[in-house]
Amino acid sequence: MIGQDYWWVLLIKAVVVVLGLTTIAAYLTYAERKVAARIQLRLGPNRVGPFGLLQPAADAVKLLFKENAAPANRDRLLYLVGPSLAGGAAVLAFAVIPMGINNWFNYQFHWDIAHFNVGLLFILGVTSLGVYSLFLGGWSANSKYSLLGGLRSSAQLISYEMAVSFALIGTIILAGSLDLEQIVGAQQQTWFIVLQPLAFVLYFSGAFAETNRAPFDLPEAETELVAGYHTEYGSMRFGLYFLGEYVNMVIVSSIATTLFLGGWLPLFPFHPFDWIPGPLWFLGKVVVLLFFMMWVRWTFPRLRYDRLMNFGWKVLLPLGLLNILITGTVVALRA
Amino acid sequence: MTALIAVVMALAAISAIGVVLSPQTIYSALSLVVTVTMISVLFLLLNAQFLFAVQLIIYAGAVMVLFVFIIALLNPEAEDRPALDYRAMIGLAAVAAVTILVFVTARNGITYGSGGFRGQQVGAASNPYHTFAFGADAVNAAGNVQTVAGQLFTTYLLPFEITSLLLLVAAIGAVYLTRRTKEAA
């Protein structure tokens, strides 16, 4: 079931989430530059607004007003479809991420758009569509660099999706449900990062690859592919891809939070920690993970492509299977 | 909700036409992506959540990507035959006829009457295997993933095992057929 909300509540939730995600994504670009600057002993953006906080807005204006330069023999329709889809799948997946439950005046309010009894499956299903955006971007431009980038990214995404899904199954076994709220609820005592450390590492490694971030950012490797699948994109169309990447980051962090870091649950299940509302806990954990991703990006070298694929198939996947095997055995023995 | 269903079904149908009539292979493939996605939504609406996920992950996320991949790699040229020639016209007429016929047959209440589906009534009378042991809404109450999974590994274990063999065969075959050997020219 998708939920029992009134349709207008749903609408409001949806609008808020979409706007919120775009804003967060925009500010993540700012954060990334700041973090990069700190790591490289620089200042980062600091001209537009206080501490450069308006920089994302300025970027947005710039991208919007730039002239559209597009390859002449592109596939006109798909050239437009590609960027439009970017981030779409990710936003859709966010619809079922629970950020808390409140009971207001006998109205049970779920901090998500849709409460869905097989939320995890929904996420896995929807995120598997993300590949098309990259692929279409790479293919439609009719340029070999973008094509190679597109193909690489698709291959990479598919390979890692397997590993990532396997990593998640351990948590499902522990929680005994696919309902994300129930999975969070099962972490009341112990977060799954404690019970499933290997799975968390596997998932998050895979998540880097899924979001095309360093050290797995082969599809858009500047030095080899001149930025990969979006080489031939400019102005706001490029902006959409850019935005999509950061939305993706938010999503993978949210999933990791929900499945491994106890979602909206406080760090410790007692006062004063549980005075802080659940959604804030959730956001906090997501922010920590996002920072971690940026940190990694600016401190790790990039893998070679074949190593990347090997890593996915020959390390992550077997380990994921092993994790399932161990978890399943333990759960079966204890039951 | 009815509007949603109608839109989803219409999109599925239109994109299916696109699969057949697109002059370019890649458009066919992308139309098929839309079709399978819409079908997955239908599955969701039909309370088959597990199938929804499987449809998206396997079909949209893997099978269709493979298609798109191969098309991009091989880059087959557009067909020289016009997509909408007389054969296509005949085909589409047949499609329309069959669809309407099936619709009318199903609509006329032969398949189901006031007492529910005929298969259900007849089945209930003749069933030693508890397939209908779930009450009318047992499937709907909790996620039916559990029900499906439970049945999959007990009653339908044999078919399930056959699929594993099938996948193994397909994998071996694909590797064999695409493997480059020294004697390859």
Add this chain to the structure above:
Amino acid sequence: MISTGAFPYLLGLSAFLFTIGAAGVLIRRNPIVVLMCIELMLNAGNIALIAYGRFLNSVEGQIFAFMVIVVAAAEVVVGLALVTAIFRLGRELDVDDLSEMSE
């Protein structure tokens, strides 16, 4: 959710997809597209299975559909492997031309 009244429409859609897939197999020549049309037919079968299963309160439909998806995946993998192999041998892809042997 979906009421019984929608059933004829679902079955109609299923029949539509099935026949259009079948028509596609017959009128298209590119093997990749033909393969896609076959997928369309299998999907149509799945819709029918799940729609029936939903209104019969039976899980058999879903389980069957699941198996079908697996089968379809296996078939596509082999089919595309063959397409690649033929392409590598340097042939144009055209079903009507796949008749080197018929004299």
Add this chain to the structure above:
Amino acid sequence: MNVPWLTLVIVIPVGAALLLQVVPRNLTAAVKGVTLLATAAVAVIVGVLVAMLPHTVGSDQPLTFHYEETHAWIPGIGASYHLGLDGLSAWLLALNAGVFLLGALAVSRRSTERLRFYCTLLLLTEAATAGVLLAADLLLFYLFWEGMLVPLYFLLSNYGGEKRGPATLKFILYTVAGSLLMLLSIIWLYVNSGARSFDLETLITSSGPAQAVIVIPGIHVPTFTPQELVFIGFALAFAIKLPLVPFHTWLPDLYEACPPAALVFFAGIVSKLGAYGFIRFGLTLFPEPVNHFKWFLAGVAVLSIIYGALMALSERDIKRIVAYASISHLGFVALGIFSLTQNGVNGSIIQMINHGIIISALFLIVGFIEARTGTRDRRQIAGLERRMPWLYAFFLVATLAALGMPGMNGFVGEFTIMLGAFQLNWVYAVLAGGGVVLACWYMLRLHQGLMHGPPAALVERVRDIRMGEGLLLAPLAALMIFLGVYPRPVGDLARPAVTQYVARATGTPVLPAVYS
């Protein structure tokens, strides 16, 4: 007497054929030796069996089988391995053994090239024809009947004249079509008999009365009853094999293309099997249809007699002349059968034996002539009398026998048949008599043309037949004369069986055996 003699008759040739496969191909003497030995052994066994066959009517059984062997074969459908010998088949079996022995003797030593294959096929054919004559189970009968075609096909298509390809195909297609219809009829009989058995004796006793298909109640519409249709299925198969006139077209072509040595047994026995089938199965299983159709069938037989004779008159190729003569003679056989009288059927059996002997001799002679002169055109040959006195003598005997000269065996058969035909209707007998007159004409003309007058150019250098060849013809000629003077052995042996058959066909009760 627990030795399965009848099985041995079938098995010995098959075993010899298998044995031949391991004999080295170039050892022609060994190949010939094995073949001869096998055919001779069969001939001896058959001879003893026929000599010892009791001349009695079975008391409690519808048919009079001796030396019976019955084993379950396909018990699930009631098919059995049932062999038996009676007065009807005994002489034909003897003829069979004889012509194959002749065939084995007549194999030319010079054509060593594929002798082994030839001998294999000859032996297999012998086994199949013997099986046809011995089988008392319909399915088993069909097995041999159809199986016979296989070696014959290879024989005809591999060793023959230039036109053998189309001729063989024509023959095979004709006969296969006919026998497949017979198969259908056999199955129908089986299904509708109620006894669920293929055994001839069971089927005879259990076949129900024919039910007429009533198209419009109260009005007689000439339609066929199911049983009549089934009979037609059988009759077509037999008529093609015999052959009766509209189905005869394969015969002259095939005889023309057939190698002479093979013709000895092909013409000698294979075409008799159609007539044998008519008597054995047609008369017993379908008494009513046979009675119903006898006017028509006898008419066809008369047509065969006259047509064959007229065609023989118009031909120049001596082989074809003999072939048409054969059709004419077989018409007599058919006429005898369909007269449905004791005399007629008895005459048919005698005539079958006689014709087997005569036609074998004629084809041997034709073969010798062709081998020596290199032609078969009767107008190019003349005056052989002087060059080949021995051949002349044998040919004279055969000619006289063929045209039905009293004192020769041909006369006995034809005369008895005419008696039967007369009992049926005098018109048939008169017309058949016309056939005899024509036979005199064409046979004497042929004989005169070939033998008398000044020698033609082609005849200048021919030599007379050798000793071995003469020894082939001598027993045949002796038999022609012997059976012409003393035909009783054949008639006596056949009479008990014929009594039964005719009684069944005409619906008259079997009379107590009157042995005179």
Add this chain to the structure above:
Amino acid sequence: MLAQAVPIVPLVTPSAKDLLGLLPELILGGGFVVLMLLDLVVPARRRAWLAAFAFLFIAASFGACMWGWFDSGSGRALYFGSIAYDKYAMFINAVLLISAALVVIISPQYLNRRGLHYGEYYALILAATTGMMLLAGAMSLMVIFLAIELLSVSLYILSGFSRHEERSQEAALKYLLLGGFASGFLLFGMALVYGETGHTQLQQIEAALRVSTNVDPLLLAGVILIFIGLAFKASLVPFHTWTPDVYQGAPTSVTTFMSVATKVAAFAVMVRVFTYTFPAVYAHWQAIVFLVAIASMLVGNIAALTQTSVKRMLAYSGIAQAGYILIGVAVSPSEPLGTIGVLYYLAAYAVTNIGAFAVITVMAGRGEDLDSYAGLRGLAYRRPYVAAAMGLFLLSLGGFPPTAGFFGKFFVFAAAIKSGQTSLALWGIATSAVSVFYYLRVALLMYQRPAADQPEYQWSRSTFGGSAVLLATTAGTLVLGILVTLVYSAAAAAQGALLPVAAG
């Protein structure tokens, strides 16, 4: 909202006894996996070992079949009605296993000559046979569908096994596309039947159809679509178009296997589904089966007349043979002789056709197939025994006694007449007469002297394996043609114990 996750349906796990009943299939499926692993360790020069291993597995599975045949516990459905453990399945399994064994024996020589000797071959043969055996026992629409796919996918790959030959690859692709097309029909038909009866298990479908009074058009559509799907696999007219091209393009040893085993499995399931599950609607599907049978006999035989390639001729002849076998299905379901006839015909067809194809396989030269009629000319002069065997197979295909083919035809014709459908038998007989023409034409060719200008064809020497197979098939053809009751009584026993009807 946090509903507790509790199992809704009581879960019953299959018992271990079920596993035992599935032993033949398990051995073969296990053999498939083991062979794949062995392929990794066996050196390339010793790949014949793999054939030996495959043969061992087949033999073991055959042993299990024999055990199952005499097991008194058989005659029931395993895995909750998914698969039958009855004599019928064991009969078909035995035929399939013998075919597979014969193919495995002739393969090493052929594959070596063609440079195709890879370990996957044997593994895939085992996988395909497993699929066919599962199909023979299938008692649920799901298992039928999956088993068909298992065997088809294996055969698609095997058809394209000659990787560097366009003909083989194209044959495989064509086979796959049309096979997939057929699967679509099959699936849609199954969906409709499932929806209208509420079941996928054949026993329950049969019971449901018996109970129900009115017949829904959608149900009939489903039945007919299932028939179409199966007819594709059995290559019946008008769903036969793939057959000649695929038979010709695929490596001959694969064609040998495919031409026989697929047909055996397809007809096995067709009998179980149509004769024993859908008898209640016999009146509705009879006409279509009837017409398809006649069309197959006509088209197959007439098209075979004009062929000049042996493989194509045998392909069309196979179509015609399928038409004859279908007679056994088209007769009334209450006529047991129909099923017995199908079983007998299948056994006869298996030995004969494997023999005929084995001759082509054994005689194949290096790198090319013995394909044209001209290539066979004069075979009897150089290889008299092989030619004699081939002649025997052709006669058997033509239905001459005393060979296996005669009794195959005899039983189905008898069934047709017995159930009052004489016209079917008449069509069969008319087309049989036509078929004699082209079978004997080839037979004659072998015994003709090689023409003076004929390019000398490189016939290979038959190896031990090839000779063994030819000897076995020759013996089988004769045994089935003379000692009929051996197989007939087995077929009758198999028919008598056939699920789902035997149980209810």
